[in-house]
Amino acid sequence: MLDIKYIRENPEDVKKRLLTRGDTFGIDKVRELDEKRRALIKETESLKEERNRVSREIGKLKKEGKPAETLIKQMQQVAARIKRLDDEVARCEEALHSLLLEIPNLPHPDVPVGKDATENVVVRTHGEPPEFGFTPREHVALGEMLDIIDFERASKLSGARFSLMKREGALLERALINFMLDLHTSEHGYTEVFPPFMTRSDTFVGTGQLPKFKEDLFKIEAMEYYLVPTAEVPVTNIHREEILREEELPILYTAYTPCFRREAGSYGKETKGLIRVHQFNKVELVKFTTPESSYEELESLTSNAEEVLKRLGLHYRVVALCTGDLGFSAAKTYDIEVWLPSQGRYMEISSCSNFEDFQARRANIKYRPKGGGKPRFVHTLNGSGLAVGRTIVAILENFQTEDGSVIVPEVLRPYMRGLEKIEKKG
């Protein structure tokens, strides 16, 4: 959520920056409601002052046994006016609030201006695409050939966009989760958490998925709960409605969760395989920082995610999203894209963002500055470190050999009983 005070004082700057996302998102309407609200509040406050003052007098008179009927009559009128005005204020505030909840974050001034993904900017590239002396197979064929992914039976259970991992496939899934969590906790300083996989709707408002993106989520029918589409939701909301101490910042969390996504509006796109599914595993990185250090923390968070790919030996690049491709809550985002030999292109495997105080304002997460002073909103960040399913796609495709077997990256072998190669069974 944007700061209403900032909008009031810098309306042109806000509009200009929002326009780089393609719209002004009703900022003029916001300003109109804000002014109306302030005028109404002024009026009710002076009436409330009168009511409080006279009510105290009435109390005094009653104590002294003196009559107060005239004043009480007067105050009945005043109370009625207050009620009418308060209702109007409430309606005004509700309208204003729901407008504000649907306005995306302001892009950071560094973010390249552009209309869509084609205008994202490559920041750096690591490694080289592997060379094959044969035509590389795509992951679906490899998974089925090796009998480690069973898409057919998965769809018997749950329909399209699900997977059934099997044998070395299931082991690889589990190995990757453990490898990533171990790396981030023991070398990058993150604290491991294991959150609930379904949460109340207000946590989704806190991180920005609700109210605007309801159609992306799975809702629990029995209760007002949703399945998490990313660990960002439960983990960022750990500190909702809290005031942290500056001394404990930055707070770094890493969490494994499954992620559940409706993928509405992507019918017909990548219907097969592990790339776009309704349920996938992900290890997430989440940070709470001061405003002064959040952009440094974004760089280190991104490099923490990159380290996973480096150790696996996968070729990738980092791109800075342009304004038109930026997610709703983000001020700045780096996507990490891994090389996909079968398609000769890069595929998003991590998205690392600084939300500045956008989520903190929605979720009311503050910190008390060192040496006292008023609480300020923290800055929140998160990034995938990494999406496990897509990492499996990359491993299968990049480390395949001509006979269809797949070399297991060395760093994963301790997590896979020393297995060096996934081979076709007799």
Added chain:
RNA sequence: GGAGGGUUAGCCUAAUUGGUAAGGCAGCGGUCUUGAAAACCGCCGGGCUUACGCCCUUGGGGGUUCGAGUCCCUCACCCUCCGCCA
């Protein structure tokens, strides 16, 4: 699922029949001190205001009342007991 008890500011704790949130700790600033502690003074939930001051704030929402921490309804969470359960 059933019964009962609770939620007051960062933390802890008060508030006669309803009369407008009292105090302590922690923290910050100051006096004093070689320095520190102690003691003393001030600040110490949010908003508006140049200022004086005003409004809001007792888990959330609603109601009764001139006036609600206090009475009523409702929701959430915590604790205890019973039932059920991996």
